[in-house]
Amino acid sequence: MAVHQRSPSNLTELERICKEEWQRIPKSRCRKLVASFPRRLMAVLAQKGRVNIYHRKESRKLKDSKNGQPNSWSFQLDGILQDVSQEEVYTQVCRRVVQGALDGYNGTVMCFGQTGAGKTYTMSGSTKSYKQRGIIPRALQEVFQEVEKRTEYSISVHMSYLEIYNETLVDLLSPLHGASHRSHRGKLVIDEVGREVFIRGLSLHPVHSEEVALNLLFEGEMNRIIGSHALNRNSSRSHCIFTIHIESRSRTLSAATYVTSKLNLVDLAGSERVGKTGSEGQMFKEATYINKSLSFLEQVILALADRRRDHVPFRQTKLTHVLKDSLGGNCNTVLVANIYGEAAQIEETLSALRFAHRMKGVKTDPAVNKHLDPALQIKELQKEVQMLKDELSIHNTLVNRPNITYEPLSEAQLAEINSQVQMYLDGRLKEINIISIRQVQAVFAQFKLVVQEQRQMVKTQLCQMYNLVEKDQSANTSSLKVLTKGTSCK
Numbered sequence: 234m235a236v237h238q239r240s241p242s243n244l245t246e247l248e249r250i251c252k253e254e255w256q257r258i259p260k261s262r263c264r265k266l267v268a269s270f271p272r273r274l275m276a277v278l279a280q281k282g283r284v285n286i287y288h289r290k291e292s293r294k295l296k297d298s299k300n301g302q303p304n305s306w307s308f309q310l311d312g313i314l315q316d317v318s319q320e321e322v323y324t325q326v327c328r329r330v331v332q333g334a335l336d337g338y339n340g341t342v343m344c345f346g347q348t349g350a351g352k353t354y355t356m357s358g359s360t361k362s363y364k365q366r367g368i369i370p371r372a373l374q375e376v377f378q379e380v381e382k383r384t385e386y387s388i389s390v391h392m393s394y395l396e397i398y399n400e401t402l403v404d405l406l407s408p409l410h411g412a413s414h415r416s417h418r419g420k421l422v423i424d425e426v427g428r429e430v431f432i433r434g435l436s437l438h439p440v441h442s443e444e445v446a447l448n449l450l451f452e453g454e455m456n457r458i459i460g461s462h463a464l465n466r467n468s469s470r471s472h473c474i475f476t477i478h479i480e481s482r483s484r485t486l487s488a489a490t491y492v493t494s495k496l497n498l499v500d501l502a503g504s505e506r507v508g509k510t511g512s513e514g515q516m517f518k519e520a521t522y523i524n525k526s527l528s529f530l531e532q533v534i535l536a537l538a539d540r541r542r543d544h545v546p547f548r549q550t551k552l553t554h555v556l557k558d559s560l561g562g563n564c565n566t567v568l569v570a571n572i573y574g575e576a577a578q579i580e581e582t583l584s585a586l587r588f589a590h591r592m593k594g595v596k597t598d599p600a601v602n603k604h605l606d607p608a609l610q611i612k613e614l615q616k617e618v619q620m621l622k623d624e625l626s627i628h629n630t631l632v633n634r635p636n637i638t639y640e641p642l643s644e645a646q647l648a649e650i651n652s653q654v655q656m657y658l659d660g661r662l663k664e665i666n667i668i669s670i671r672q673v674q675a676v677f678a679q680f681k682l683v684v685q686e687q688r689q690m691v692k693t694q695l696c697q698m699y700n701l702v703e704k705d706q707s708a709n710t711s712s713l714k715v716l717t718k719g720t721s722c723k
């Protein structure tokens with residue numbers, strides 16, 4: 234869990250204001266004063282992963298609000314990203330997850346927060362400069378750098394880009410171009426196999442270079458639905474999940490075992506108060522869907538964090554169903570809560586921080602996704618058998634037994650063995666010359682056959698005798714009921 238806060242325009246000036254305004258904040262607690270915002274009403278201070286928020290204006294909506302007194306809230310998180318470069322954000326939030334994905338662990342990085350708080354900026358970045366590129370292009374760059382570095386592995390990379398717009402799944406990289414990919418609705422279905430969630434019908438694109446991957450990413454970004462409102466001129470009206478699918482096979486160890494992983498980079502739509510954003514008509518409808526799905530997401534997180542709950546309502550909305558394995562399953566998951574530092578947004582900021590704090594209580598269970606390819610395994614075993622046969626044949630040549638073969642015995646060889654066994658049993662042959670395991674098995678099989686034939690012969694003879702005695706008996710009335718114990722003529 235990390236918090237990413239938008240930078241104030243003039244930090245030095247704001248720091249000064251903050252220092253003047255917040256005399257009451259105990260200085261020992263403020264290791265670093267990181268931000269303060271206009272109208273001198275709120276300060277956000279970071280201290281070793283703890284976000285402290287101070288707010289002086291009384292508000293009926295805020296709990297613990299006292300007239301003219303600063304209210305304070307404190308949240309312990311795993312990291313705080315304030316006034317840092319996009320590179321630093323990537324390093325702190327995503328690098329470990331990308332490295333894990335290359336080793337076979339599923340990963341999810343997810344941006345959550347109020348509309349306009351900087352989720353898309355964190356995830357995709359700004360096109361204004363290369364330095365401002367976000368987590369997704371940097372993750373792609375790292376994946377392809379690792380593919381180059383890890384020469385002992387054959388790594389294949391695929392990409393998919395899913396949008397959830399008003400509870401409809403849309404393929405942002407659908408081969409159907411233009412508006413027609415939206416009319417292709419209903420074709421995408423959420424499927425579950427074991428603990429894994431798949432989107433049936435979502436196009437999967439093989440990518441061999443960073444350049445191709447970035448082109449596809451931009452194509453998908455162009456297809457996203459964007460709207461404009463009071464808090465954000467380019468507001469995402471949907472949840473977007475960009476997924477990098479990785480498959481890695483060792484070139485040196487067995488190729489029959491391989492690892493796979495999914496790296497989900499999620500830009501959630503922002504929660505919004507329509508009173509603040511002024512959304513109307515279609516935008517109002519979109520805001521309703523967005524807020525509803527985010528509230529279901531919060532319910533799922535609450536249920537996951539509560540160990541006494543045995544039912545988690547993943548299926549209530551498409552968003553939580555799609556993210557099922559990222560939230561409570563086999564996955565390294567990092568949530569970035571994007572917050573404003575402005576007093577006017579304090580309620581939404583507190584709500585995002587509460588969500589982040591709850592998310593800290595959710596335990597996931599990451600494990601390497603190892604698979605076995607049966608066709609390749611058979612091929613490998615065949616190769617090994619051939620190698621062992623070759624070794625045996627060298628060994629036999631060295632010990633002067635060149636004629637031994639280890640192939641299944643032919644009809645002629647089997648007939649020869651049968652005749653040898655017969656001769657051995659008749660006493661015409663002193664011993665049978667054994668040279669291979671297959672021959673030992675054939676000799677035993679022949680012995681077994683002979684024993685079975687003899688048993689059958691004895692039985693038949695006894696039955697014949699029994700029948701004779703019975704006839705005789707009925708003539709003489711003397712009785713002989715049982716001839717041989719366990720022998721039945723029926």
Ligand SMILES: Nc1ncnc2c1ncn2[C@@H]1O[C@H](COP(=O)(O)OP(=O)(O)OP(=O)(O)O)[C@@H](O)[C@H]1O
Nearest residue numbers: 239240348349350351352353354465468469502503
């Ligand atoms: N840390 C930052 N540094 C510079 N600019 C930022 C930062 N965060 C956000 N911005 C800018 O603020 C504006 C809004 O950000 P963004 O679109 O990322 O918000 P959002 O949380 O994705 O909003 P929505 O939920 O409405 O889509 C954008 O113009 C973006 O470039």
